[in-house]
Amino acid sequence: MHTPKQKTKPAKIGVVLTDPEDWTTQTFLENIEKRGAKPVPLNLSTLSASVSTTDFSIFSADLRDVELDAIIVRDVGISLSLEQISFKFDLLRQFETSMPVMNSSAAIQNSANKFFSFYLFKRAHLPIPRTTITPELDVALKAIETFECVIAKPIFGSQGEGILKFESSQPDLEPKLTALLKERGVLYLQQFVPNPGRDIRVFVVGEEAIGAIYRVSVGGSFISNLSQGGTPVACEVTEEMQELAVRATKAVGADFAGVDLIEGEEGLFVLEVNATPSGKGINRACGIDVTERIVDLLFERLD
Ligand SMILES: Nc1ncnc2c1ncn2[C@@H]1O[C@H](COP(=O)(O)OP(=O)(O)O)[C@@H](O)[C@H]1O
Ligand SMILES: [Mg+2]
Structure with missing residues (x-):
């Protein structure tokens, strides 16, 4: 176990959060405290900035300056406007100039974007399902x-x-797609990978896959997310899972991640990297925190 550099003044670690009751949030705060550091809950929606020729400060609702040594991002949260989401990420970008921030704003943005992350996965030679992104109905139909x-x-x-399934043979395909296009402005269409009714969530920290769970879908659903009723079941991390998950995490520039894989007939595909993953499911299924x-990884960076 590492201890913070200055014993008299414990390191202050900001935990970016929205829900103080969330399991992952709470265990982040507890584990920081166990290391002898001071956890500082930080909701980006409540922060203000003041800038002048000579001064710059970030302060909270009680007008206290935010002074930290490092930041862990649990959850950036939803935002009311493009300006609000942009301000939140710019606050993180600003913190990144003077302290370790895990995950970085760039990694979180890369991962959250299912088009740009797929471009990065392709560049890293990772296996991904074929995907077309288009604002054109004809391209979508094709x-x-x-x-x-x-x-x-x-x-x-x-x-x-917001995940839907379409078959090329369904008679109402064109009107359904037209309506969806009107709603979304752009369609993200991915080839369905026939699978055993589950996906795999691999947890990566640093360069290591520290555990994995199957998420088994219920009632014939094709979506296996735990928030959609999927059940977490312990999964042994194979070499293939380890390799793909670590490479996918690196591709988006994340320090830690939950990587979704799906078992296709000819092997695994990467579905996405989540750079603000919940740790609750894997804790329940495998006892891993x-x-x-x-x-630990953050303290290695601080030392
Ligand atoms: N191409 C696909 N083929 C088969 N199932 C898929 C595919 N893409 C997604 N799914 C199912 O939908 C779930 C959610 O997809 P994912 O891309 O991880 O989006 P989200 O960000 O909503 O979790 C996956 O965990 C999987 O169960
Ligand atoms: Mg997912």
Whole structure:
């Protein structure tokens, strides 16, 4: 165990959060405290900045300056506007100039973006399902004809929300796609990977896959997210899982991640990297505390 450099003044570690009751949030705070440091809960929606020619400060609602040695991001949260989300990430970018921030704003943004992350995965030679992103109905119809069975996802979606399935043979395909295009402005269409009714969530911290769970979908659903009723079941990390998950995490520039893999007939595909993953499911299924390992990694950086 490492101890903070100055014993008289414990390191202050900001934990970016939105829900103080969340399991992952709480265990981050507890593990920081166990290391003899001071955890500082930080909701980015409540921070202000003051800038002048000579001064710069970030302060909280009680007008106290935010002074930290490092930051762990649990959850940036939803935002009301483009300006608000941008301000939150710019606060993080600003913190990054003077302290370790895990995960970085760039890693979180890369991961949250299902188009740009796929571009990064392709560049890293990772196996991914064929995907077409288009604002054009004709291009969308052509992609579905080629892929035969397609999953449509929001580019910035999470927790299995807004995911739909289309078959090239379904008679109402064109009106359904037209309506979806009107709603989303752009369609993200991915070839459906036939699978055993589950996906795999591998947890990576640093260069290591520290554990994994199957998420088994229920009631014939094709979505296995825990927030959609999926059940976490312990999964042994194979060499293939370890290798793909670590490479995918690196591709987006994350220090830790939950990497979603799906078992295709010819091997594993990467579905996404989540750079603000919940640690609750794997704790329940395997007894592994991912937050402890993440906090350890942060202290290695601080030393
Ligand atoms: N191409 C695909 N083929 C088969 N199932 C998929 C595919 N893409 C997603 N799924 C299912 O939908 C779930 C959610 O997809 P994912 O890309 O991880 O988005 P989210 O960010 O909403 O979790 C996956 O965990 C998996 O169960
Ligand atoms: Mg997912």
